[in-house]
Every structure is written in C-alpha cells, then in structure tokens.
Amino acid sequence: MSRSDSKPSTRRDTIAAIATPPGTGGVAVLRVSGPEARSLGLQIFHSTQADFQDFTPRMLHFGTICTPAGNVLDEVLTAYMPGPHSYTGEDVLEIHCHGGDAAPSAVLDLLLQHGARLADRGEFTLRAFLAGRMDLTQAEAVAELIAAPGRAALHLAQTKLAGGLGTRVDALRERLEHLRAQLCLAVDFPEEDVECLPPEDLIREVQHIRNRVDELLAGMERARAWREGVMVVLAGRVNAGKSSLLNALLGRERAIVTERPGTTRDYIEEHLLLDGLRVRIVDTAGLRDPSSDTSDAAAATIPVDEVEAAGMEISRELASRAELVLFVVDGSRPLEPEEQRIARDLAPGRTLAVLNKADQPAAQPDPAATLEQLDLETIRVSARTGTGIQELADRIRARCLRDTGEPDPDAAVPNARQAALLRQANQELKALAQDAVQGVPYDLMGVRLEGACEAMEALTGRIAPQDVLHSIFDNFCIGK
Structure with a gap:
C-alpha cells in the first residue's frame, strides 16, 4: 500500500x-x-x-x-x-x-x-515517532512484537520497545561525537595548546566502540532462531515413514500416508512450537531411483514421473537450506545402497538420523551402526505408537539451538535494517583506525567519523529520509 x-x-x-x-x-x-x-x-x-x-x-x-x-x-x-x-x-x-x-x-x-x-499502514506509530514518543528502533519493535512467533521473540521485542537498543546506540553515538569534537579541535586550532587525542588513544577508543558494535551484531545472529524460527526438513527414501513422523510430531493427521511410493509429491509445511522455539517443519517428497538396487518391489516397479522428479529436486534444495535435516529411515530393514549414498551427502552437523518403526524388531545389520559410522547422530522412534517422539522433539530443539543457546531476555537485538547500519558504521570505524595508523591528517579522518555518526543517527531515526520511513511503516498493519 x-x-x-x-x-x-x-x-x-x-x-x-x-x-x-x-x-x-x-x-x-x-x-x-x-x-x-x-x-x-x-x-x-x-x-x-x-x-x-x-x-x-x-x-x-x-x-x-x-x-x-x-x-x-x-x-x-x-x-x-x-x-x-x-x-x-x-x-x-x-x-x-x-x-x-x-x-x-x-x-x-x-x-x-x-x-x-x-x-495508512503504521501511521499511528509513525505519528508517535514524529512526535518524539519513541525512536525508530522502538517503532520497529512494535511491528516485531506483533509478529513475534513465540515468547522469546516477544521478550526481545519488548526489550527494544523499552529502549534497550536505542539507548545503547545513543551511548555509542555520544562517544563518537566526543571523538569528533576532539578531532575538530585539532583541525581548527593546530597551533594552540589544547587537548587533542593522540593517535594511539584514538585507535583504542575506536576499537572499544567497534567491539560494542560487534556485540550487538553477534546478538542478532544468536537471536535469529528465536525471532525468525528454524526450518527442519524431513528427508529420506520413499516409504521410510516421513509423513507418519510428521503426523506424530504434530499430534494430528496432516499428511496422507499410504503404502504406495511417491504419495508425497510436493512438500508439506507445518509449524511447531517447541518450548518457545518456532519450528517450520517440512515433509518432502521421498528420494528414490527405480533404476538402482532396492528391496522395495513397489518402488522398483512404479516409474518416477516428471511431477515426482520435480518434487525430489525441491526436497534436495530445501534440505540444503534447513537448519536441521531429519534423515528418516526404516529401522526394521537394512539400509538400501541408495540410502547410504544419500547419507554420505548429508552434513553431519545439520543432520539427525531418525530410525522409524522402533515398534518392530531392528534389522540386521543394524542401520544405526552404518549411520553412526558416517558420523550421523541417530535416534529410534515409532511414528505409529509414539515411542521416542517426545525425545525426538527435545533433540530437534537442542540441535537447532546448538550454536545459539537460550535467549537473553535483556538482549538488544538489531533487525536487518539496523544491522546494516551498524555494519556501515563499523566499516567507517575500521577505515578510521587504519587511517590513524598511517598518519592520515585529522581533517580527513573526520570524514570517516562523520559517516559513522550518521549511520548511528539513521539507526535511531535522528536523521530519517522520507523514503526510509515509508519503507518501514508500510510494513505495519493498518491500525497500529
């Protein structure tokens, strides 16, 4: 609009x-x-x-x-x-x-x-911003709070709405302004006996500010899973039980389950909330090649048509982007050669091998042993009886949060626009430090410092062109 x-x-x-x-x-x-x-x-x-x-x-x-x-x-x-x-x-x-x-x-x-x-969209909040009731980071937090997928994201948005990010950015901007004032003194009164920041002190102060900016950017990466959710993809050969596993995780019949190979020809997407973590779980088309060796007679006799082939290509593409791949195999049967080839192509750090049909006797040789030799973590479940499903849900959450951990409710987490401006400020400060080492005149270094200050001011809205405001508030709902 x-x-x-x-x-x-x-x-x-x-x-x-x-x-x-x-x-x-x-x-x-x-x-x-x-x-x-x-x-x-x-x-x-x-x-x-x-x-x-x-x-x-x-x-x-x-x-x-x-x-x-x-x-x-x-x-x-x-x-x-x-x-x-x-x-x-x-x-x-x-x-x-x-x-x-x-x-x-x-x-x-x-x-x-x-x-x-x-x-207009977001016009109430825009007027609050223009009236000085909130800075731009707080205004954006309103939209983030409304769109929060879970409690953790809700707390992060509330921290920003309370001024957590804006306060920190303003503190850094004030330090930059102090540096700029000292550089101006050195430029305007070069022959006077006034206080001037020595280059080594300038470099030290710039590095301190850069460290604080890096902390804010690192917080964004740590909180990404909580703010945006994570994608988990069910992958594997046909008839391994992916759709049954999806239904078991959801607690309801969502995917069609039949004995016929290739029933799931497109991906099916649902959402789970695992103790505050929003999980986008995707059931994909089974991977198979009827020309390869297989003990599945049905799969060997039913040809792969164009639609199923397209579905399998989408499955591979989704698996390449997922935070976690659940590689589902039938634990009651030995691994097929094709399954072993698929397993070798999966990244162990982003894969959890799920041995379905734990209610039946395990196959010999045990598929778990083969998968563990490929450095894949394994878990046994039964989608039919529910055995191991809760443990699987806990394991999914833990694996998706392996690199981020639990959220810090007091963290001031920038969004994409704010992070871009922080990176811009950091680049200017990095160049400024290099200029100081090389002995560049203070008046030229002041240009770098001014660029960093402007990026900080744009972040909180102290300077905000109309097109920037429009792009932000046009994403709001009407009535907020």
Whole structure:
C-alpha cells in the first residue's frame, strides 16, 4: 500500500482505523488520532449517563454509537487520551465495540463520514515517532512484537520497545561525537595548546566502540532462531515413514500416508512450537531411483514421473537450506545402497538420523551402526505408537539451538535494517583506525567519523529520509 504524496511530518489531520484483526471475536477496537478525535467522539457517542457532558481522560465510558438519524449501530466502551500523553502524542480516542465484521466496519464508516481519514499502514506509530514518543528502533519493535512467533521473540521485542537498543546506540553515538569534537579541535586550532587525542588513544577508543558494535551484531545472529524460527526438513527414501513422523510430531493427521511410493509429491509445511522455539517443519517428497538396487518391489516397479522428479529436486534444495535435516529411515530393514549414498551427502552437523518403526524388531545389520559410522547422530522412534517422539522433539530443539543457546531476555537485538547500519558504521570505524595508523591528517579522518555518526543517527531515526520511513511503516498493519 503506497502512502499519500504529502509528507508525514506535515499531516496533522485526524485518522481512524480498526486496530483489531477482522473476523469473529468478542471485541473490536477502533482507534482515532488527531486534533478532531475528541469532537468526533462526542458527535457519534451517546452515554448511558444522563449527566454526561464530556469524556473524562483515561476513563471508560459506556454508551452507544448512533448515526445522525439516531439509529444505534452498537453498544460500546470509549476511552479518550489527550495529547501529548498518548500513544501518538496527539488526542486519541478508542472505541471498543462488538467484534466481527459488521459492527466495527459500520462504526469506522461513520467516523469517516464525520471527517476522519482512513489511516495508512503504521501511521499511528509513525505519528508517535514524529512526535518524539519513541525512536525508530522502538517503532520497529512494535511491528516485531506483533509478529513475534513465540515468547522469546516477544521478550526481545519488548526489550527494544523499552529502549534497550536505542539507548545503547545513543551511548555509542555520544562517544563518537566526543571523538569528533576532539578531532575538530585539532583541525581548527593546530597551533594552540589544547587537548587533542593522540593517535594511539584514538585507535583504542575506536576499537572499544567497534567491539560494542560487534556485540550487538553477534546478538542478532544468536537471536535469529528465536525471532525468525528454524526450518527442519524431513528427508529420506520413499516409504521410510516421513509423513507418519510428521503426523506424530504434530499430534494430528496432516499428511496422507499410504503404502504406495511417491504419495508425497510436493512438500508439506507445518509449524511447531517447541518450548518457545518456532519450528517450520517440512515433509518432502521421498528420494528414490527405480533404476538402482532396492528391496522395495513397489518402488522398483512404479516409474518416477516428471511431477515426482520435480518434487525430489525441491526436497534436495530445501534440505540444503534447513537448519536441521531429519534423515528418516526404516529401522526394521537394512539400509538400501541408495540410502547410504544419500547419507554420505548429508552434513553431519545439520543432520539427525531418525530410525522409524522402533515398534518392530531392528534389522540386521543394524542401520544405526552404518549411520553412526558416517558420523550421523541417530535416534529410534515409532511414528505409529509414539515411542521416542517426545525425545525426538527435545533433540530437534537442542540441535537447532546448538550454536545459539537460550535467549537473553535483556538482549538488544538489531533487525536487518539496523544491522546494516551498524555494519556501515563499523566499516567507517575500521577505515578510521587504519587511517590513524598511517598518519592520515585529522581533517580527513573526520570524514570517516562523520559517516559513522550518521549511520548511528539513521539507526535511531535522528536523521530519517522520507523514503526510509515509508519503507518501514508500510510494513505495519493498518491500525497500529
């Protein structure tokens, strides 16, 4: 959705939007912000209190919303928050009506008829940013909080919303500004007896700031799994039990299970929440080559058509991108030569071999021994009886978090835009340190320092071009 051509900083009209998702629900919330929020509310709201004259700030009022003709649209609760002490820094009115589609849409239409404008995506939060109620990292945290896939991501977003990242970035920027002031002294008063930072002290201070920036960037990598989730791919030959295993992990029948090879011809994607970690689990088409040696008579006689071949190619591509591959084999049968070839191509650090059908006697020779010789970790489960499924879920979580560990709820984790600016600042600081070693004049080094400061200012929104603001807030939902 594109924005109006008007600059957001100059638009002070009154906006309105439904702030809750569409669909069936007990309550829907409409939000109105701007100079006419209070007067609009008084025009359409009729209190049940006979002596009602005006909204009491931050108090719920019960009544009805009526059309100019006196027709009642809905019973509602209203709350008025005068600026500047509101979410947007402007006068804000919230109307709590019944949920569903009809009631909130009717109330919104009435607000628009009385002069409000339908809000753009993220315009309420944009106005909060422009009013100085929050910096840009906090504004982005609002969207991250709404999209949080689990509690860990929720805590990380709340830390940013409370100013955790912005405070740290501002502290680093202030140190850079102090360095810039000292360089300016050296440039402007070269013959005067004023304090000037020696090159070795400059290099030391720059390295200290770079270390703090590196810590923030490292935090992003550690938190990636918690913020974005992880992908786990079920891979293996046909009829190994991948679809049955998917159903067992989900606790419901999601994938079709038959004895016919090639039933899963495209990938099936579902999501699990494993103790706060969001897992995107993908069941892929079975890998087989009927021309190869196999004891599976059905697989040997059914040709691989174009659709199944395309599905197998997608399976390989997904497995190459997954944080973890569950290589599923039938533990009641010896490994096929083709399975051994597949296993050799898998990265041990990203693979967990799952021996299905643990409710049946293990094959001889034991497939687990062969897989362990290939450095693959193994686990035995039965998708049919549920044996080992909980242990498998625990093992999946542990393997996906092997390099990241549990989340730090107090971590200030940058998003992709913020990380790009931190890297930009770091590059300028690295070049600045090299210039200091080579004896580059201070006035030229000041250009590097200015570039690092500007990157930090862009991160928190101290300098924020309109196109940057639009790209950020256009990704918000309407009503926030």
